[in-house]
Amino acid sequence: MNFSYTDDQASITSALNGFVASTLLAGYMRRDRDGMFPEDAWQQMAEMGLFGLRIPGEYDGQELDCVTAGLAIEAVARGDFNLCYGILNSAFVGDLMARNASEPLRREWLPRLAAGDARISVCLTEPHCGSDAAAIRTRAERDGDDFVLNGEKASVTLVMAADAGVVFARTDPDAGSRGVSAFLVPLDAPGVTRHPYADMGSKCILRGSLFLDDVRVPEANLIGKLNGAFGSAMQTFEYTRALIGLMCVGAAMQTLEETIAYTSQRKAFGQPISRNQGVSFPAAEAWSRLEMARWHCLRTLWLRDQNLPHNAEAAVCKGMVPEICVDVIRDCLILHGHYGYTQDLPIEQRLRDVCGQLIADGTPQIQKIIIARHLYGREFV
Ligand SMILES: Cc1cc2nc3c(=O)[nH]c(=O)nc-3n(C[C@H](O)[C@H](O)[C@H](O)COP(=O)(O)OP(=O)(O)OC[C@H]3O[C@@H](n4cnc5c(N)ncnc54)[C@H](O)[C@@H]3O)c2cc1C
Structure with missing residues (x-):
């Protein structure tokens, strides 16, 4: 076991921490209020190579290992949790396509994805x-x-x-999960329409519905085997669930550090409020929980790097870590008193934003089903 960063990991995280502090953090709240696609930040992230973290070098990606990709998304989440959705989508699509798409499809889309020139959404959920x-x-x-x-x-x-x-679409009506295929669908194709949502948080990720009305794509746009997409997607989720854990940890750890700074300056009853264990213990507990969560997510990514099973571990990342992080941010909000409740500070926004990850990519209940199946075997759960 070796828990230290490699030289590459140390230099990548150091560069990203600088970029996040100097460029991303200051615009986090403005981007929420604008509720528009963050064009400038997207371009800056593309220049940092953040959309091609794991895409193979032959398609102009960084070809990094999973652990390093996790460290990168955690760093970005400290500055702007919502921009991580761009990294997450690229990670999902990049992983799925690099493993399953035909060579011409990879050549056409992966370099553009890595460069941030093509934005590709993941369309699985239905009404x-x-x-x-x-x-x-x-x-x-x-x-x-x-x-x-x-x-x-x-x-x-x-x-x-x-x-x-x-x-993801049904290509065999009678085969359940074995009758699902994945297609790359350009969204300017005739028959495609979209409708935006009004969301509680993560407003700049422009979530919405996609309508497909006789949309024609060539067979070459099939990703992987006909009827074989469900299993491939689940394998990719095992990767993105660990990334999600780390993006939640990044946002929560940033909030905790801001809270420690605030509570050691703020005075009540003639002393810094941190002198009360009612203040310092929640901070101590928050740090302890985040450290455990963080190392679990990194270990999950390490398992993936070693090609070892990590299905249940990934479910822990997705099922438990966002809940821990939402709890931590909520506690930090209270430790800021009434200021925490204002939109002058980013804490209420982080709470709204991170809440989305209690649901996206599979709820805690669904993750517990995965973990229970791992413990008992499918026939008992
Ligand atoms: C911010 C955000 C971003 C998202 N992005 C995407 C995206 O890019 N692409 C995409 O395809 N989808 C996306 N989703 C959708 C997300 O994956 C689904 O919302 C999620 O899988 C839950 O599905 P559902 O909303 O239909 O809830 P349902 O499946 O209807 O579940 C409702 C409730 O019932 C519980 N439940 C259901 N079945 C069981 C069971 N067997 N046992 C116990 N409890 C159960 C669930 O845990 C949940 O609490 C996103 C969601 C959010 C919030």
């Missing part, structure tokens, strides 16, 4: 199903050399600003 993702109804029917897609996708991150979507 009637999210947790039960194998129940999707969007259909893709073969017509000559094309597939024709019809259906509605719900809750799609960045959909209002995306150039394309990885759309």
Whole structure:
């Protein structure tokens, strides 16, 4: 076991910490109020290589290991949790396509994804199903050399600003999870329309619905095997769930550090409020929980780097860590007194933003099902 950073990891995190502090942090609240796609920050992130972290070098990516990708998203989350959705989408699409797409499709899209020039959304959830993702109804029917897609996708991150979507669709109506395929669908194709949501937090990620009405894509846009997309997607989720854990930890750790600074300056009853254990103990507990969460997520990514099983570990990252982080941010908000409740400080926004990850990519209940199956075996859960 070796828990120290490699030289590369140390220099990448140091560069990112500087970039986050000097460039991203100051705009976090403004981007929430604007509620628009963060064009400038996106461009700056692209220049830092943040959209191609794990994309192979032959497609102009950084080809980093999973642990380093995790350290990168954690660093960015300290500055702006919501910008991490760009990294997350690229991580999901990059991983899925690099492992499964045909060479021409990879050549066409991965360099653009890595450069931040192509924004690609993940379109799995539908109005009637999210947790039960194998129940999707969007259909893709073969017509000559094309597939024709019809259906509605719900809750799609960045959909209002995306150039394309990885759309999961049913290609065998009777085969459940074994009848799902994935297609790269350019969102300027005839028959595509979109509708934005009004969200509680993460407003600049422009979540929305995607409608597909006789949308035609060539067979070449099929990602992986026909009817084989469900398993591939689940394997990719094992990676992104650990990234999500670390992005929540980044936002919560930043909030905790701000809280320690505030509570050691703020005075009540003639002394810094941190002199009360009612203040310093929640901070101590928060740090302890975040440290445990952080190292669990990093270990999960390490397991992936070693090609070792990490299905249950990834479910812990997604099922437990966002809850820990929401609790920590809520406690930090209270330790700021009434100032914490204002929009002059970023804490209320972090609480709203991180809450989204209690639901996205699978709720805590669904993660507990995965963990329980790991412990008991599928036949007992
Ligand atoms: C910020 C955000 C971003 C998102 N981005 C994307 C995206 O980019 N692409 C995409 O496809 N989707 C996205 N989603 C959708 C997300 O993946 C789904 O919302 C999630 O999987 C839950 O599905 P659902 O909302 O349909 O809830 P449901 O499946 O209807 O579940 C509702 C409640 O019932 C519980 N429940 C359901 N089944 C069980 C069970 N068997 N046992 C116990 N409890 C159960 C759930 O845990 C939940 O609390 C996003 C969601 C959010 C909030």
